């Protein structure tokens with residue numbers, strides 16, 4: 001049966017509450033210590049976050065699990081109005097649009113990875129590059145600045161992220177970038193020399209099949225961190241950063 005992440009997250013919180021409040025219930029009569037409620041809720045968040053790993057929840061659940069019990073208690077104690085939660089929920093959905101739908105959360109390419117990407121771009125005037133799922137537009141902006149002879153496109157389907165990267169693009173004043181609202185699945189890859197993605201294991205098999213169908217001879221697919229099952233990369237580039245980022249390259 002497929003796992004439903006929200007149910008796993010709730011189960012982790014429930015077990016966390018049973019462990020933490022159970023221990024407090026046993027220890028208070030023995031030690032005479034009255035544990036502050038907020039400390040217990042923080043401990044529940046820690047236990048739930050640790051359990052989430054065992055329940056194979058994606059890493060972006062960790063901060064949610066950590067703060068959820070304390071945030072709910074604060075909201076209850078301070079009587080925060082319901083519309084604040086509604087707004088926060090809508091904001092969350094607009095940012096993490098693709099996390100539940102396509103299993104692709106938001107994390108960003110770091111500066112060292114962007115610098116490494118610049119060294120991997122072919123020395124071709126008029127080079128065309130696309131970042132599939134551009135997030136906040138970081139790679140597109142950095143590369144467009146370092147390669148004024150190329151053209152850099154970012155595709156994004158999370159409304160809030162699209163808006164932010166569009167605004168960043170406009171503020172940058174760079175004329176060789178384009179941020180487009182769109183879905184990776186319906187983006188034609190045939191006109192690009194370099195296709196970059198930093199997604200998750202979930203879409204890689206389908207994306208590679210699409211790239212193979214559409215990308216032109218001599219073009220390059222680069223995936224940050226995520227490999228394609230059963231299709232070894234033609235080259236691997238290890239970035240000299242804290243997380244030892246790996247870039248996988250396939251040449252068509």
Ligand SMILES: C[S@@+](CC[C@H](N)C(=O)[O-])C[C@H]1O[C@@H](n2cnc3c(N)ncnc32)[C@H](O)[C@@H]1O
Pocket residue numbers: 095097098102104105106107108109131132133134135136137138139155156157158161182183184185197198199
């Ligand atoms: C891990 S982030 C990478 C952001 C950016 N490429 C970077 O390296 O900094 C993945 C991005 O892909 C976007 N995304 C996921 N699935 C998508 C889809 N089907 N179409 C368009 N964007 C998508 C997500 O919203 C998210 O912003």
